[in-house]
Amino acid sequence: MxxxxxxxxxLEARPDEGPVPFLDLKTQYAGIRAEILQALEEVADGATYVLGPRVAGFEEAFAAFVGARHCVGVNSGTSALHLALICAGVGPGDEVITVPMTFVATSWAVSYVGATPVFVDVDLATLTMDVRQVERRITNRTRAILPVHLYGQSADMGPLLEIGRRHGIPVVEDAAQAHGARCQERAAGTMGLCGCFSFYPGKNLGACGEAGAVVTNDADVAARLRTLRDHAQGRRYHHGELGFNYRMEAFQGAVLGIKLKxxxxxxxxxxxxxxxxxxxxxxxxxxxxxxxxxxxxxxxxxxxxxxxxxxxxxxxxxxxxxxxxxxxxxxxxxxxxxxxxxxxxxxxxxxxxxxxxxxxxxxxxxxxxxxxxxxxxxxxxxxxxxxx
Ligand SMILES: Cc1ncc(COP(=O)(O)O)c(C=O)c1O
Structure with a gap:
């Protein structure tokens, strides 16, 4: 005690120091300012402002960083979750098992596809999904399990993947807060069908604006994600299904490529x-x-x-x-x-x-x-x- x-x-006063901020993005930026500005200038000069080589380069580097086969850059973590749930086959009337202790966007994505979030509590030790509660919430309408790697710690993925396998239900990871986290040596985001990341500025890897990504080891899922994020056009002006404008901006790809190092x-x-x-x-x-x-x-x-x-x-x-x-x-x-x-x-x-x-x-x-x-x-x- x-x-x-x-x-x-x-109690001694420390007059030489101001308030301690919760987060200090300005100091981080000051350290890499020249590199960032040069990359932004290159994007401006190249005049490819949406997707393009800077986004593709970042996707490749981030996939390698987490150890996934594919990474698809999008415009936010919320969009990443939305597209991942579509690829997991979740639709109207379905149920997705997730946690109530998270940022609300986890559940937004479930609602966007017309499904219902079915909550299980978190455990007090890790503050992530209490895996003991999952199986009893599975019904014949459960189409996905959506754990959240909250605050930067992976959920207990072993049992969740095993439950998913046993019931034929895909696991989609909300890794928005967990860039580089691991569970039994496997990187957060790479264990389920898809892992969804946010690069909102305050995240561990943050853009200078909005950005997100989905990582997956499944080539078909990656191809569908690429199509869906770009108005579902496999071929220009051919739209085989409902699409979205969830493309990542080139400026964000450039910033993220530098910060990832x-x-x-x-x-x-x-x-x-x-x-x-x-x-x-x-x-x-x-x-x-x-x-x-x-x-x-x-x-x-x-x-x-x-x-x-x-x-x-x-x-x-x-x-x-x-x-x-x-x-x-x-x-x-x-x-x-x-x-x-x-x-x-x-x-x-x-x-x-x-x-x-x-x-x-x-x-x-x-x-x-x-x-x-x-x-x-x-x-x-x-x-x-x-x-x-
Ligand atoms: C756990 C969690 N899920 C989803 C999101 C949504 O990400 P974004 O703000 O990039 O849409 C966030 C971040 O805000 C988050 O912390």
Whole structure:
């Protein structure tokens, strides 16, 4: 437990430092500015603004990075999920098993294809799909299982793939937060039929705008994804099925191609910061995130739980530490899904996370000094909360 002495030693002002931001994209950009600007200039000069060689080059590099045969670049992670579910054969009236503790886009994709999200709770240890609950939710309308590799840690994919195989149901991975994560040495996104990534700017690999991708080992699925993202035109102006304009922009392909070279180093920096948080916060009355022994966590977010979350967040904000909330309302309690008839209490672990979670700053450029300030400030606040 924390002692009053150790906490009071942390009260010294550090006038040389401003607030600790939750995320600092400007510092990351400053380090690679010249490279990015040169690539953007080349795209502008080449005047191929949509798809083209920069997108194709990135697709090839990202497929190699995760160890998948194919990568198809699209305009967002949400579009990636939508197309992946179409390729998995999910349509109107079908059911998709997924989790309510995620960003809502996971469920949007299910709804876009006219199917219904059927939720199972997450487990408190990994905060990902509780694999013990999946099989009992399978019906004759289940067409896909859609786990989310939340916060940067892969779901427990072994049992999920085995359930999928046994029932003939494809597994589609929401890997939007898990670039470079692994489960038993296999990369997140490459284990199911398709893996869906987001390159929204704040993600571990982020574009300078919107972008996403689907990776797959299935050549037919890859070919269909390429067609679907481009108005379903296999041949120009021939549209064999309903298509979409989900093409990736060349500027984003160029940015992503450059940033991908740095991703492993950035991930290692995140892992080191996560370890420092684990050590520095170990004695506090917080539920801290953990890395499962068979997985490689890439720490997109570092999410802790405490029953007095709101009070702690406010105090952190007042003392110059920004935090995030991922996510304050689980999907089954969102207004958009009211028609599913869920109530508070249906998914107690997800609801507890929603009530108690707060995300501490973690980004590759974060200095030890910034992180020490977070640890010291949080220690100080928890001491006050405990003795209040
Ligand atoms: C788990 C999860 N799924 C899906 C998405 C959707 O990705 P995008 O914002 O690129 O559409 C996100 C990101 O916001 C996400 O975190």
């Amino acid at each position: 924390i002692s009053r002495d150790s906490a009071s030693a942390t 740095y991703l492993e180093g950035w991930t290692e920096a995140r892992r080191r910061l996560a370890e420092r948080y684990q050590a520095g916060l170990a004695d506090l009355p917080l539920l801290l995130p953990t890395e499962a022994t068979d997985r490689r966590h890439v720490w997109h977010l570092f999410v802790a739980l405490h029953p007095q979350r709101d009070r702690i967040r406010q105090a952190l904000e007042e003392r110059g530490v920004q935090t995030g909330l991922h996510y304050p309302i689980p999907v089954h309690l969102q207004g958009a899904y009211e028609h599913l008839g869920h109530q508070t209490g249906d998914f107690p672990v997800s609801e507890r996370i929603a009530r108690e979670c707060f995300s501490l700053p973690i980004f590759p450029e974060m200095t030890n000094r910034q992180q020490d300030r977070v640890i010291e400030t949080l220690t100080e606040i928890l001491l006050e909360v405990e003795y209040a």
